[in-house]
Amino acid sequence: MNARYHRLKGTRDIFLEEVERWRWCEEVWARVLGRFGYGEIRTPIIEPTALFLRSVGAGTDIVDKEMYTFETRDGGESLTLRPEMTASVVRAYLENGLQRQPGTLKFFYMGPMFRHDRPQAGRYRQFHQLGVEAIGSASPVLDAEVIQLAMSLFDAVDATGLLVRVNSIGCRECRPPFLDDLKAFLTARIDEVPPAFRARIDTNPLRLYDAKDDGVLALLAGFRPITEALCSACREHHAVVLDTLARLSVPVQPDPTLVRGLDYYTRTTFEITAGSDRKQSSVAGGGRYDHLVEQCGGPPVPAVGFSIGIERTLLHLGDEPVDPQQSRQPAVDVFVACLGRLAEQSGLELAGLLRGFCRVEVDTTGRAVKTQVKSAVLRRARLLLTIGAEELEQDMVRMKDLGTGDQTAVARSRLLAAVREVLEG
RNA sequence: GUGGAUGUAGCUCAAUGGCGGAGCCCCUGGUUGUGGUCCAGGUGGUUGUGGGUUCGAGUCCCAUCAUCCACCCCA
Numbered sequence: 152m153n154a155r156y157h158r159l160k161g162t163r164d165i166f167l168e169e170v171e172r173w174r175w176c177e178e179v180w181a182r183v184l185g186r187f188g189y190g191e192i193r194t195p196i197i198e199p200t201a202l203f204l205r206s207v208g209a210g211t212d213i214v215d216k217e218m219y220t221f222e223t224r225d226g227g228e229s230l231t232l233r234p235e236m237t238a239s240v241v242r243a244y245l246e247n248g249l250q251r252q253p254g255t256l257k258f259f260y261m262g263p264m265f266r267h268d269r270p271q272a273g274r275y276r277q278f279h280q281l282g283v284e285a286i287g288s289a290s291p292v293l294d295a296e297v298i299q300l301a302m303s304l305f306d307a308v309d310a311t312g313l314l315v316r317v318n319s320i321g322c323r324e325c326r327p328p329f330l331d332d333l334k335a336f337l338t339a340r341i342d343e344v345p346p347a348f349r350a351r352i353d354t355n356p357l358r359l360y361d362a363k364d365d366g367v368l369a370l371l372a373g374f375r376p377i378t379e380a381l382c383s384a385c386r387e388h389h390a391v392v393l394d395t396l397a398r399l400s401v402p403v404q405p406d407p408t409l410v411r412g413l414d415y416y417t418r419t420t421f422e423i424t425a426g427s428d429r430k431q432s433s434v435a436g437g438g439r440y441d442h443l444v445e446q447c448g449g450p451p452v453p454a455v456g457f458s459i460g461i462e463r464t465l466l467h468l469g470d471e472p473v474d475p476q477q478s479r480q481p482a483v484d485v486f487v488a489c490l491g492r493l494a495e496q497s498g499l500e501l502a503g504l505l506r507g508f509c510r511v512e513v514d515t516t517g518r519a520v521k522t523q524v525k526s527a528v529l530r531r532a533r534l535l536l537t538i539g540a541e542e543l544e545q546d547m548v549r550m551k552d553l554g555t556g557d558q559t560a561v562a563r564s565r566l567l568a569a570v571r572e573v574l575e576g
Numbered sequence: 577g578u579g580g581a582u583g584u585a586g587c588u589c590a591a592u593g594g595c596g597g598a599g600c601c602c603c604u605g606g607u608u609g610u611g612g613u614c615c616a617g618g619u620g621g622u623u624g625u626g627g628g629u630u631c632g633a634g635u636c637c638c639a640u641c642a643u644c645c646a647c648c649c650c651a
Contacts, residue, residue, distance in 0.1 A: 157642075212649050216577080235651085264651080269577080272645065280651060347648095361649085412650060422651095433651060460651030477587090490609065518603075524610045539609060551610075558610080 161268070161276025167478035172465065177261060179307045180281055184259045187300050189283055192258040194239040196265075200229040206238035206443055208414025210354055217266040232265035235413070237440065237456055238447070240284045245449040255287040261461070273431030273463045282437075282458035286444065289453035291388045294419045294439055295395035297455050301423060301435055302401055304459060310425075310467055313434065315402065317421045318378070318409035319389035320357065323442070325382035330356055336374050343370055360408040368408075376407035388418050415440040419455065425467040434467055435459040479529060484509040484574055486527035488520055490539035498538050501548065504567055509574055528553060534573055536566075 158164060165173060181191070200220050207214050219232035233239055240258055243249070249256055261281045268274055283300065285293055298315065305313055320326060333356045337344060344352070348367055351359055357377075359367055381389065396403050403421070411420050420438035437457020444452040485505055487498040495515045502511040512530055514523045520537070527535045537549040542560075550569060551558035561569045 160642080217649085266650080268649070269647090270644085271647095274650075278651065282651095358649095363647090431651080436651065458651065463651055488610075519605085520609045521611085522603075525612070528611055535610075537610070541609085549610085553611075556611085 159276070161270035161274075163275060163277075167480065169478070171481075173461070176308050176461070176465070180261070180304055181259075183300075183303055183307045184283070187257070187296075187303070189257040189259040189285075189300075192240060192243060192260050193262070194233075194236065194243050194260070196233050196263060197230050198233055198239055198242065200231040202238050202242055202447070203231055203234060205446060206241065206415055207235065211412055211414055213266060213412065217268055219265045219267055234266045235264055235458065236260050236262070236280065236282055237284060237413075237415070237443070237458075240456075241286075241443055241447050241449075241454075244286055245444065245447060250287075250444075250450060250452060255285055255293065257283065257285045259283045271431065273460075273466050275462060279461040280458040281461060282456060284454060284456035286454040287452055288455075289441060291391035291419070292395050294388075294392045294455050295399060295401070297437070297457060298392075298396060298403065298421055299399050299401050301421075301437070301457055301459065305423070305434075305464070308464065308468065310434075310464060312426050313467075314404060314424050314426055315421060316406040316409045316424070317392065317396070317403045317419065318406050319381060319385055319392075319418050320377060320410060320416060320420055320438075321381050321385050322417050325380060325385055326377075329377055329380040332380070333357070333374060337370070340370060357410045358412065360410045371408070378405070378407045385418055392419055411436060411438060415443040415446070417441045421457070423459075425463070431463060431466075433460070434463045479531075482510070482531040483512040484532060485511045485534045485536060485570060486523075486530055486532035487511065487513040487536045487538065488523035488527065489514055490520065490537075491517075493543060494538040494540075497543060498536070501536065501538075501563070501566060505570055508571065534570060 184191075200218070203218060204214055209215070213234045218234055220229060221231075222229055240260065244256065259282065262279065263277050264280050265277055267276055270276060281304070283297065285297055298317070302313070302315065305311075321329060334352055337352045337356065337359070341349065341352075343366065345364055345366055348359060348362055348364065360371060362368065378386075378389065393403070393405060409420060409422055411422070416438040418439045418441065421436070422433055423435040424432045425434050426432070435457055437455070439453070439455040441453040442451070444450065444454060485502075487502060489495040489498045495513065498513040502513050505511045512532070514526060516523070518526075520539075524535060532553055535549075535551040535553055537551070542548050545560075546564075547560050547562045548566060549558055550561045550566070550573075552573060
């Protein structure tokens with residue numbers, strides 16, 4: 152309240168126990184991803200604006216009104232804070248000549264994304280995603296593996312009660328005719344379309360499917376679903392995806408009304424939602440993008456990927472936003488209480504030895520001993536070392552086992568062994 | 577971009593238009609220097625900000641900002 156500067160709207164500070172929670176997820180996920188053969192990729196969080204215009208697509212909400220775009224100081228270049236990372240991965244893929252790598256290239260990434268939305272529960276302007284991109288295979292079996300991977304990631308952090316919806320939105324051949332038919336269908340019934348949605352009929356009719364308006368949905372229910380308009384190749388692809396998922400026992404729900412907000416998807420799209428009553432229930436989304444690499448100036452290379460919203464996943468896991476008042480500082484094994492400047496210096500020397508094998512906090516606050524001991528307990532320390540004038544004089548420290556309450560005087564020359572004995576015995 | 581709610585101590589909240597408080601947290605003390613309890617004391621505030629009404633505004637009015645929630649969209 153009396154802070155002079157404030158965090159920007161839609162951003163968050165993550166610290167103390169919450170950041171430990173994040174790191175736990177990150178480590179669990181990295182291990183699972185490794186087992187699926189994915190390696191990490193890190194790309195800059197700023198890219199030329201044009202990259203996102205071409206990939207995400209003009210006409211999408213992301214590009215039209217949500218990007219953090221700015222000009223360089225010399226005014227020569229338009230840059231954008233990445234709103235998603237698929238485009239960056241594709242750019243890096245091409246820029247580094249990775250198409251020369253044998254087989255399918257599988258990358259994962261974790262990091263902040265930026266979208267200038269109005270913040271809300273589970274929605275931030277800087278949010279974090281874990282994502283994967285598998286570049287170089289058109290196989291529908293890969294689509295299924297990618298979806299299986301997504302579920303494995305949720306499973307690994309004990310996220311349950313998730314629903315996977317899968318759809319195919321066709322390809323360059325079969326989608327345009329479907330969209331024309333859909334436009335014609337809706338235009339003929341324009342009176343039944345609420346005014347707020349009419350503009351979308353021309354710009355992006357497919358996205359009417361995720362309108363939450365009952366009238367619109369009822370209208371669309373009377374139209375032939377896209378899955379019945381697919382060409383034979385897309386139909387086959389979709390069938391194999393669903394068949395593979397069934398064989399892998401990954402429960403999914405085919406949903407012909409599922410569309411996604413990015414332009415580059417072809418064929419398979421999917422979305423994973425948390426079945427809670429919360430509105431921001433979408434925790435992951437992805438799909439196949441067979442033309443994006445080519446569109447970014449490369450050869451025609453098919454690919455598939457998805458991203459998981461980390462904040463939303465944690466929200467679904469029931470993690471409350473951490474209350475700084477209730478949160479504890481990191482645990483240590485040994486806490487050194489010091490009385491006076493000389494004791495603090497001495498404590499630091501000891502810590503230097505002990506830190507070779509355990510976690511040590513040296514208290515340099517100058518507070519009352521009682522208070523320092525309390526801190527030791529709060530830090531979940533196993534051992535308390537106390538150094539004061541007497542100990543300095545006699546070249547020893549008091550060592551207390553905070554579990555048993557036993558305290559002994561230990562000569563400094565023996566301390567390393569004594570600490571080790573308690574911690575490792 | 578649209579709508580709703582809320583802004584008082586670090587946190588959770590009181591205070592009829594009349595001296596800004598409590599609990600928690602933090603710090604100190606309670607026989608030289610030792611455990612989440614207990615007791616005593618203490619630090620901490622431009623009542624989000626700026627105007628207005630009034631003898632007098634935390635309280636009423638206007639504006640503004642911020643946060644939260646929802647629409648929209650998405651992760």
